[in-house]
Amino acid sequence: MTVMRDKVVKALVELEVRGDENGLMPGYNVLVNFLPTSFWNTFAERMLNAAPADKKDQVRAGLYQCAQECGYHTGWGIINSDEFQSVVMPMVTEGAKDVLRGAFAVFTAWGWAKSGVVQIKDSERMVIRAQDYYEQDIKSTNEKMGFMVKAVSGAFFDLAFGAKYPDGLGTFVCEQTKGIEVGDEFGEFVVTKK
Amino acid sequence: MSIPFEIKFDENTYRHHVEGVTMVMHCHHYMSLTTKLADSLEDMGGVKILRESAEDAIRELLDAYFKAHNISGSGERLNTGREMYSVLGLGKLEVFGNDGGGEVKVLRSHVDEGWVQKFGKSSKFVNHFTCGYLAAMFAAAFGRPARSFNVYETASLAMGEPEGKIIVKAN
Numbered sequence: 454m455t456v457m458r459d460k461v462v463k464a465l466v467e468l469e470v471r472g473d474e475n476g477l478m479p480g481y482n483v484l485v486n487f488l489p490t491s492f493w494n495t496f497a498e499r500m501l502n503a504a505p506a507d508k509k510d511q512v513r514a515g516l517y518q519c520a521q522e523c524g525y526h527t528g529w530g531i532i533n534s535d536e537f538q539s540v541v542m543p544m545v546t547e548g549a550k551d552v553l554r555g556a557f558a559v560f561t562a563w564g565w566a567k568s569g570v571v572q573i574k575d576s577e578r579m580v581i582r583a584q585d586y587y588e589q590d591i592k593s594t595n596e597k598m599g600f601m602v603k604a605v606s607g608a609f610f611d612l613a614f615g616a617k618y619p620d621g622l623g624t625f626v627c628e629q630t631k632g633i634e635v636g637d638e639f640g641e642f643v644v645t646k647k
Numbered sequence: 648m649s650i651p652f653e654i655k656f657d658e659n660t661y662r663h664h665v666e667g668v669t670m671v672m673h674c675h676h677y678m679s680l681t682t683k684l685a686d687s688l689e690d691m692g693g694v695k696i697l698r699e700s701a702e703d704a705i706r707e708l709l710d711a712y713f714k715a716h717n718i719s720g721s722g723e724r725l726n727t728g729r730e731m732y733s734v735l736g737l738g739k740l741e742v743f744g745n746d747g748g749g750e751v752k753v754l755r756s757h758v759d760e761g762w763v764q765k766f767g768k769s770s771k772f773v774n775h776f777t778c779g780y781l782a783a784m785f786a787a788a789f790g791r792p793a794r795s796f797n798v799y800e801t802a803s804l805a806m807g808e809p810e811g812k813i814i815v816k817a818n
Contacts, residue, residue, distance in 0.1 A: 470654060486675075504688070519681050527676065564661070
């Protein structure tokens with residue numbers, strides 16, 4: 454048996470999302486927030502649009518780094534959580550590949566992207582496709598804007614095939630090769646060794 | 648008692664919605680690094696962009712929520728905005744104010760406490776997100792357009808003080 458995304462999503466999406474008595478949401482080894490996607494999208498869009506030509510790459514790198522560290526640390530929390538152990542691990546029969554598939558199912562359940570793994574070559578390469586991701590709503594920059602899906606894909610591969618946590622961050626890098634926001638049918642993200 | 652809060656899951660797109668507004672979960676690493684990115688690009692208005700992005704996004708959510716739940720009084724709207732802040736995992740506030748502005752105590756904070764967890768104590772104010780949130784909350788409560796309130800921190804949990812303090816002033 455391999456990890457079935459839809460089954461995992463349905464199980465995890467029913468978890469309660471709400472601040473505790475302190476207004477905080479500790480979980481998955483991090484503090485979680487639940488915000489309108491328009492905040493993250495508007496910030497990325499306005500930063501890129503405001504940046505002069507010589508600073509645009511700095512903004513792009515910054516947006517990538519924000520999501521990369523988020524994906525690495527939260528991804529670690531996810532795959533070590535009770536929820537992951539109870540919902541995903543019983544379906545895991547192919548080791549790291551299935552753990553990655555499970556992590557992408559959680560990624561989907563959190564509202565990051567309707568995405569899945571289409572190709573994995575252990576320790577070398579992974580291809581992700583997303584049929585829907587909230588960053589596709591950014592249109593005005595006229596460039597691929599899937600920083601979150603891109604960087605988190607790289608970070609998840611770091612967790613699966615990089616050095617032991619927390620030393621493996623940045624072992625792999627991800628490029629976005631297709632984007633709904635630039636007119637493609639789906640988003641595509643390719644992870645390779647840095 | 649906290650406010651009702653229903654999340655609808657779209658089984659086609661797999662997106663989450665609250666009163667028609669698309670929502671997403673993120674962590675303190677993402678918020679802290681986003682705040683740091685805005686600070687590092689202050690020469691091109693990074694902090695202002697972060698605050699205004701927060702103000703515009705939260706305004707959309709609060710307006711949708713007030714309409715769906717038929718909340719029309721200014722006091723009730725301020726209280727709902729305060730409760731919403733906690734429901735979203737952003738922390739715990741005490742709010743005092745009127746249409747001229749107000750004072751907000753930050754008792755717990757996702758932004759400040761997340762910053763300290765990630766980077767340690769800060770040497771400057773970092774809670775730009777909450778400043779934008781409060782600008783939206785006061786404007787939505789009193790039926791004013793965006794950018795009607797100036798909001799600034801005077802005390803900060805991230806800087807090691809026992810509680811944060813944020814001042815809101817009408818333009």
